[in-house]
Amino acid sequence: xxxxxxxxxxxxxxxxxxxxxxxxxxxxxxxxxxxxxxxxxxxxxxxxxxxxxxxxxxxxxxxxxxxxxxxxxxxxxxxxxxxxxxxxxxxxxxxxxxxxxxxxxxxxxxxxxxxxxxxxxxxxxxxxxxxxxxxxxxxxxxxxxxxxxxxxxxxxxxxxxxxxxxxxxxxxxxxxxxxxxxxxxxxxxxxxxxxxxxxxxxxxxxxxxxxxxxxxxxxxxxxxxxxxxxxxxxxxxxxxxxxxxxxxxxxxxxxxxxxxxxxxxxxxxxxxxxx
Numbered sequence: 001x002x003x004x005x006x007x008x009x010x011x012x013x014x015x016x017x018x019x020x021x022x023x024x025x026x027x028x029x030x031x032x033x034x035x036x037x038x039x040x041x042x043x044x045x046x047x048x049x050x051x052x053x054x055x056x057x058x059x060x061x062x063x064x065x066x067x068x069x070x071x072x073x074x075x076x077x078x079x080x081x082x083x084x085x086x087x088x089x090x091x092x093x094x095x096x097x098x099x100x101x102x103x104x105x106x107x108x109x110x111x112x113x114x115x116x117x118x119x120x121x122x123x124x125x126x127x128x129x130x131x132x133x134x135x136x137x138x139x140x141x142x143x144x145x146x147x148x149x150x151x152x153x154x155x156x157x158x159x160x161x162x163x164x165x166x167x168x169x170x171x172x173x174x175x176x177x178x179x180x181x182x183x184x185x186x187x188x189x190x191x192x193x194x195x196x197x198x199x200x201x202x203x204x205x206x207x208x209x210x211x212x213x214x215x216x217x218x219x220x221x222x223x224x225x226x227x228x229x230x231x232x233x234x235x236x237x238x239x240x241x242x243x244x245x246x247x248x249x250x251x252x253x254x255x256x257x258x259x260x261x262x263x264x265x266x267x268x269x270x271x272x273x274x275x
Contacts (some may be wrong), residue, residue, distance in 0.1 A: 004145065020079065020188075023027060033076050034133060036078070037079070047081060075147070079150025092205065093132050105149070106184070109169050110234050113213065117240065120149070152170045222254050223261055224254060230262075232244060
């Protein structure tokens with residue numbers, strides 16, 4: 001069954017966590033789950049506190065883009081993470097959230113894959129995006145990890161200009177997705193990833209990311225804030241940056257930007273995908 005409303009009672013049977021999601025805030029509609037999670041964190045919300053909205057008025061993605069957030073179909077969730085995370089490690093949190101989301105999505109769509117840094121694709125089209133934000137105002141940094149997953153959207157739910165670029169797990173996998181079950185599975189997987197990262201560092205997360213990313217070894221085009229670069233994707237760096245080898249043989253680190261695989265994934269993937 002596809003749950004009409006995401007509530008704490010609906011999610012609880014599927015939540016197998018020790019600390020993440022044990023403080024759970026569910027709303028019918030918010031401007032943005034990230035904004036509300038940051039407000040709750042400033043008011044003292046616990047490590048692992050979770051904010052979920054059935055719909056968002058002003059959902060946000062990376063690079064200032066809007067995230068289309070209709071009611072009753074998908075998952076819009078933000079997680080508060082309290083730990084001494086230096087700003088330069090924020091990208092690692094973003095990548096581990098992508099790993100958890102992609103691994104969860106594969107239970108419904110086995111071909112789900114990651115496009116650097118953390119977009120989740122199904123059939124080469126974007127089905128999930130992640131926005132991590134850090135608040136440095138308190139005694140220790142607080143990270144809010146926002147995750148949007150298109151679970152049950154129909155093609156007509158997307159703006160016309162995005163219909164060949166975005167998808168949902170229902171469209172890609174051919175069956176409705178129980179939103180409560182997916183939410184419990186995602187939060188459970190995310191807790192495991194955060195625990196591993198806190199205990200063992202970024203190396204095991206990077207290994208998991210590589211196994212989910214079809215772009216390594218592929219020719220890619222990257223639109224960075226300061227310009228564009230083309231080359232072959234080599235690997236992740238220790239801080240989560242993407243290393244590429246340019247045509248002249250030199251290496252280049254991508255810290256922020258949009259990646260296009262030349263020739264596409266299974267289907268076309270573009271730099272302007274749904275966020």
